[in-house]
Amino acid sequence: MSGVFPELNSLSLSELQERFRGAPTEDPDLWYDELAVTIRQRFPDEGASFLRGEVAWDDPDRLAAILLAITWFDERDSHHADLVIECLEHPDEHVVAIAIEDLAGLGGCGLTERVLALGADPRELVRGAVLRFARQVAPDRAPALLLGALDDPHYIVRENAIDELDELECTPALPRIEALLRDAHPHVRQSALWMIANLAPSSEAIPLLLEALHDPEATVRCAAVEHLGESKEFNDLDVFERMLEDPDEDVRWHARDALDRRMPDSAGSADPP
Numbered sequence: 001m002s003g004v005f006p007e008l009n010s011l012s013l014s015e016l017q018e019r020f021r022g023a024p025t026e027d028p029d030l031w032y033d034e035l036a037v038t039i040r041q042r043f044p045d046e047g048a049s050f051l052r053g054e055v056a057w058d059d060p061d062r063l064a065a066i067l068l069a070i071t072w073f074d075e076r077d078s079h080h081a082d083l084v085i086e087c088l089e090h091p092d093e094h095v096v097a098i099a100i101e102d103l104a105g106l107g108g109c110g111l112t113e114r115v116l117a118l119g120a121d122p123r124e125l126v127r128g129a130v131l132r133f134a135r136q137v138a139p140d141r142a143p144a145l146l147l148g149a150l151d152d153p154h155y156i157v158r159e160n161a162i163d164e165l166d167e168l169e170c171t172p173a174l175p176r177i178e179a180l181l182r183d184a185h186p187h188v189r190q191s192a193l194w195m196i197a198n199l200a201p202s203s204e205a206i207p208l209l210l211e212a213l214h215d216p217e218a219t220v221r222c223a224a225v226e227h228l229g230e231s232k233e234f235n236d237l238d239v240f241e242r243m244l245e246d247p248d249e250d251v252r253w254h255a256r257d258a259l260d261r262r263m264p265d266s267a268g269s270a271d272p273p
Contacts, residue, residue, distance in 0.1 A: 004030060008038045016042075017050055020062065029094060032065035040069040055083065060092035067098040071105060081106055088114070093123035100129035108137040119145060124154035131157070135164040143170055150176055155185035162188065166195040174200055181208060186217035193220060197227035206234050213239070218248035225251055229258030237262060 005026070008016065016039050024031040039047040051066045067087060070080050084106065087099035100115055108115065116138065119130040131149055134142040142164065149161035150173075162180065165173045180192040193212050196205050205227070212224035225243050228234050240262075243255035 005034050008034060009042075013039070013043045013046055013050075020050075020054065020065075024061070028061040029064065032061050033068050036062075036065035036069040037072050040072065057090070060090065060095050063087070063090070064092070064094045064098050067095065067102055071098065071102045081109060085109060085111065088118075093125040096121075096123070097125040097129035100126070100133050104133040104136040108133075112138055116141070116145070119149075124152075124156045127152065127154070127157045128160040131160045131164050135167055139168065142168060143173070146170070147173060147176065150180065155183070155188050158183065158185070159187045159191045162191040162195055166191075166198055169199060171199050174204075178208065181212065186215070186220055189215065189217065190220050190223050193223050193227070197223075202231060202233040206231065209234075210239070213243065218246075218251060221246060222248065222250045222254055225254040225258065229254055229261065235262060 008019075011019070016035060019025075020032065020035045020039065036051055040051060041047075043050075051069055054062060055066055056063060067084065070084070080102075084099045084102045087095050088103070088111075090096050090099070096118075100118070103109060103111065103115060115130060115133050118126050119134075121127055121130070127149070131142075131146055134145050146161045146165045146168075149157050152158050152161070158180065162177060165177070174196065177192045177195050180188055181196075183189050183192065189212075193209065196208055200208075209224045209228050209231075212220055213228075215221050215224070221243075225240070228239065237259065240255045240258045244252055244259075246252050246255065
């Protein structure tokens with residue numbers, strides 16, 4: 001069921017088909033993705049048949065959405081495998097990235113070397129997808145590839161590399177990850193903070209989390225407050241009290257939640273923002 005566009009949930013199959021074939025009313029990637037997944041989820045057999053009939057090489061937005069629906073519902077027959085492999089050669093990076101991720105779900109189809117070679121592709125979405133593929137299909141080779149990607153010029157690839165190293169629980173990478181807490185992009189800093197909170201000993205993680213409370217980006221401060229709030233080794237109520245004055249609503253909510261956990265009888269419980 002669509003959460004981004006809840007109005008789709010009440011439409012008939014014919015109405016959804018009409019919208020899928022029509023012009024997007026929102027961002028094309030998001031609109032067609034939501035439509036394809038909703039069609040496939042609400043009308044499993046008829047929806048799948050419809051989407052297979054809509055495959056068009058020269059329509060990347062809809063093609064990417066169809067691939068996403070295949071991935072989402074783990075639809076792994078030979079027809080779809082052939083389509084996914086064919087889409088590795090598509091000129092649109094969104095299509096190629098989704099094809100790579102779907103190919104990982106297929107176990108690589110004997111194309112591991114071909115996909116890993118795309119780690120040198122000039123398109124950042126493709127390089128990022130290769131990292132997820134490497135972790136799933138070639139885990140023995142993934143750490144070296146992921147560590148190298150920490151120096152990628154695009155933040156999406158650096159962020160993906162951190163996330164996959166976190167999934168692999170690659171603790172030897174933590175010194176490199178700590179350095180990325182000073183990365184220029186907040187998404188990278190946030191991912192680095194999550195990995196440190198997940199894998200580093202509390203004695204090492206807590207000082208870094210406290211430092212991140214002063215980050216200029218609210219999402220990073222929010223991650224720091226959330227992890228401090230979940231830590232059983234950190235109980236400095238003054239820190240959470242101070243963060244109740246943060247200008248960001250989500251930061252304030254996590255600070256209040258942390259206080260409520262430690263003082264359950266305190267007034268003003270944290271309802272989700």
